[in-house]
Every structure is written in structure tokens, then in C-alpha cells.
Amino acid sequence: MDVQLKRGSIEVCVLAKLIKGDSYGYQIIKDLNAIVPISESTLYPILRRLENQGHLTSYSQAYQGRLRKFYSITPSGMKKVEKYLYDFEDLIRIYRFIERNYENER
Amino acid sequence: MRDEFLNELESELAKLEYEEIDAIIKYYDEMILDEIDDGKDEKTVIESLGSPREIAKEIVLENSLRIRPSNHSHKNNIYTYSPEGICKLECDTVTSKIEIIPSDDDNVVIEVANDSRYSDINVRNNGSKITIEEDIKLKIIGKIFNVQNADLKSEIIIHLPKDACFEKIECETTSGSINAEGIELENLKLSLGTVSGSIDLDGVIVNKLEIESVSGRLKLVDSKANKIEADSVSGMVKFEGCQCPNIEVETVSGSIDVNVEGDEEEYKVEISTIKGDKEYNPGAMYRLSMESVSGRINYSFM
Numbered sequence: 334m335d336v337q338l339k340r341g342s343i344e345v346c347v348l349a350k351l352i353k354g355d356s357y358g359y360q361i362i363k364d365l366n367a368i369v370p371i372s373e374s375t376l377y378p379i380l381r382r383l384e385n386q387g388h389l390t391s392y393s394q395a396y397q398g399r400l401r402k403f404y405s406i407t408p409s410g411m412k413k414v415e416k417y418l419y420d421f422e423d424l425i426r427i428y429r430f431i432e433r434n435y436e437n438e439r
Numbered sequence: 440m441r442d443e444f445l446n447e448l449e450s451e452l453a454k455l456e457y458e459e460i461d462a463i464i465k466y467y468d469e470m471i472l473d474e475i476d477d478g479k480d481e482k483t484v485i486e487s488l489g490s491p492r493e494i495a496k497e498i499v500l501e502n503s504l505r506i507r508p509s510n511h512s513h514k515n516n517i518y519t520y521s522p523e524g525i526c527k528l529e530c531d532t533v534t535s536k537i538e539i540i541p542s543d544d545d546n547v548v549i550e551v552a553n554d555s556r557y558s559d560i561n562v563r564n565n566g567s568k569i570t571i572e573e574d575i576k577l578k579i580i581g582k583i584f585n586v587q588n589a590d591l592k593s594e595i596i597i598h599l600p601k602d603a604c605f606e607k608i609e610c611e612t613t614s615g616s617i618n619a620e621g622i623e624l625e626n627l628k629l630s631l632g633t634v635s636g637s638i639d640l641d642g643v644i645v646n647k648l649e650i651e652s653v654s655g656r657l658k659l660v661d662s663k664a665n666k667i668e669a670d671s672v673s674g675m676v677k678f679e680g681c682q683c684p685n686i687e688v689e690t691v692s693g694s695i696d697v698n699v700e701g702d703e704e705e706y707k708v709e710i711s712t713i714k715g716d717k718e719y720n721p722g723a724m725y726r727l728s729m730e731s732v733s734g735r736i737n738y739s740f741m
Contacts, residue, residue, distance in 0.1 A: 358470050360473075373467065374489065374497050399472060401469055
């Protein structure tokens with residue numbers, strides 16, 4: 334898969350995961366594992382970027398005597414998810430067109 | 440293993456802004472602990488993360504992170520106060536090296552040098568008391584702020600005028616050392632404490648002297664007081680030529696080596712170790728008391 338496209342999609346996956354409720358690093362990795370396995374070192378830059386862009390916010394909460402950082406989606410993050418879905422409709426039309434032509438030729 | 444990994448990662452990230460390093464180390468620390476809590480084995484978790492060098496490279500590339508400028512952002516401040524009315528000085532710091540020396544003029548001068556990205560050092564004077572406080576901005580899990588890093592170390596130099604009427608000076612530092620030299624203030628109670636730094640006093644003449652450390656060395660040379668109390672857990676205590684009618688030294692495992700200027704007959708010497716207590720010259724007018732659990736005790740008079 335195209336790196337740019339994939340990276341953008343993972344970002345949106347992370348945001349989408351947070352729609353249901355706040356979550357923390359390891360839980361996010363586990364939740365995404367079924368669709369896109371990502372490593373700890375892939376997630377960090379994504380979280381950081383999303384936070385810098387204001388798509389998510391974070392807060393620390395005590396858990397068993399240590400701190401866990403939780404992430405929550407912001408309204409701007411919601412917009413990003415919506416935009417992704419909207420843009421993807423175009424992509425799907427393009428995809429269908431490519432697929433149709435490819436199938437017809439065979 | 441986790442500590443090793445985090446420390447290595449931290450040194451690989453050393454060029455980044457401190458806030459950035461802090462966030463990354465905390466992220467990986469949380470991640471490792473969460474994976475271990477989830478039933479994974481620590482070794483497996485650390486190995487699957489990859490090498491700290493690779494991670495650092497990836498993170499730096501991915502984020503075009505802010506690289507710390509290489510020149511220090513050391514801030515130097517000088518505070519000058521007239522000693523009139525001031526009878527107390529309190530200095531409470533974390534990493535600072537503290538130096539107490541005589542002033543060249545009639546003023547109390549406090550020189551402060553610190554890295555403002557890491558801590559603020561606030562100096563206040565309310566008329567009767569000077570307060571120096573270090574306020575740490577960043578707390579990090581790894582080792583970088585354990586002050587191996589020379590440019591993070593702050594320094595406080597306290598210049599005291601000769602005829603100041605200070606009654607009490609208290610200095611505390613966690614990892615810094617404390618030095619005092621040539622201070623002659625006969626009414627002063629001087630209390631110095633450090634956790635891992637050392638305390639060195641040379642030619643200090645005061646009324647009462649209290650020095651305390653956890654693991655740091657305590658050294659007293661050619662000094663004089665009406666009462667001296669030295670207390671350490673594992674640091675060694677060494678007195679060379681001190682004059683004092685009432686000396687109390689206490690350690691847990693640190694060695695004690697006391698050399699007193701005076702006549703042995705004038706001193707009641709009390710030694711207390713795990714092997715038992717001994718007392719010499721019980722009727723003498725001065726007192727030298729030394730107590731240690733496992734440290735070696737040595738004393739001499741000259």
C-alpha cells in the first residue's frame with residue numbers, strides 16, 4: 334500500500350478508535366492490531382502529530398501507582414474523520430472505475 | 440532491563456528538546472509496563488521494541504522534532520542585598536552546587552547560574568530572611584536529569600560579608616555538593632544537607648554546625664564551632680583539625696575519621712558501635728561522641 338495513503342489512514346483509524354471513548358497507547362495498538370498491525374514506534378509519531386494538530390488531546394491518569402496517558406478526540410479530530418470518509422467516497426468511485434475497466438479488459 | 444532500555448533511548452535522544460525527550464521516555468515506559476501487565480515477559484517486550492538507536496532515528500525523522508540549540512541557555516543572575524536586618528538565609532535546591540564564601544564588600548551577594556529550560560531559581564528577600572529556591576520545570580523518569588549532564592547543573596554562590604549578623608543559614612540540595620570556605624560568623628547556626636552530593640568545609644568558624652548527607656562525604660578542615668553535629672548514612676565523615684567542645688558524629692556504614700585540635704584529657708570520648716559502647720575520661724569537660732553501625736571509627740588529637 335502507498336505509504337502516504339496508509340499513514341493517513343492509520344491516523345484516522347486512531348482517531349476513529351477514540352470516538353467511542355478515551356484510550357491509551359497500548360490499548361490503541363491492541364485495538365488496531367486486527368486491521369493494521371502497528372508498532373509502538375509507529376504509534377508515537379502519529380499520536381504526537383495528531384496532538385500537535387489539535388485533533389486529539391491527552392491527559393494523565395493514575396493507574397496502579399503509575400501514570401497512564403489517555404487520549405481523547407477533539408471536534409477538529411471528528412472533522413478529520415468525517416473528511417476522510419467524505420474524500421474516500423471519491424476514491425471509491427475511482428477505485429470502482431479502475432476495477433471495472435480492468436475486469437472488462439480481461 | 441526496562442531502565443537500561445530507557446536510559447539508552449534517552450541518550451540517543453539527547454539532542455532533542457527536554458520536553459520532547461520527557462514525552463518519549465514516558466510513552467515508552469508506559470508502553471513497556473502495560474505490555475508486562477498484559478502478561479508479556481519483560482525481555483520479550485524490550486526485544487520486540489527494537490534498538491533504542493533505531494527508535495530514536497525513526498522518531499527524529501518522522502517528526503522533524505525540535506533540536507535543542509547547542510549553546511547553553513544558562514542564565515546568570517546576581518542579587519545584592521544590604522545585610523542590615525537580615526538574620527536568616529534558606530536555600531533549598533535540587534541539583535545546585537552551593538558555595539558559601541566571604542564577600543568582597545559589605546553586601547550579601549547571591550550569584551545564580553542555572554539552565555532556565557530546566558529549572559528556575561528564585562531568590563527573595565523579605566527584609567529579615569533571604570530565600571533561595573529551585574523550581575524544577577521538568578521531571579523525567581530517565582537519567583538525563585540525574586544531572587550527569589553538566590549543562591543542567593545549577594550553581595549558587597553565596598557571598599557573606601564579614602560582619603553580617605546572620606543567626607541561621609540552612610542549605611539543602613539533593614544531588615549537588617556544598618562548599619563553604621573562610622566563613623567567620625560567630626553567632627551563626629549553619630545547617631547543611633545533601634542527599635548524594637558531598638559537603639566540604641574549610642576554615643569555617645560558627646556557633647553551631649550541623650552537616651548531614653545520605654551518601655555524600657562530609658569533610659571539615661580547620662574549622663571551629665561551639666557544637667558540631669555530623670550525620671551520614673553511607674558517606675564517610677572526616678574532620679581535620681577542628682576545634683569544638685561538643686562534637687557528635689553519626690553514620691550507618693560510613694567511616695568516621697575525626698582529628699580534634701586539643702588535649703585528649705579534656706575530652707570525654709564516647710564510641711558506640713554494633714560491638715558495644717565505650718567511654719573514656721567520663722569526667723572531662725568537653726565531649727566527642729562517635730556512633731556508627733558498621734563504619735570504622737578513628738580519632739586523634741593534636
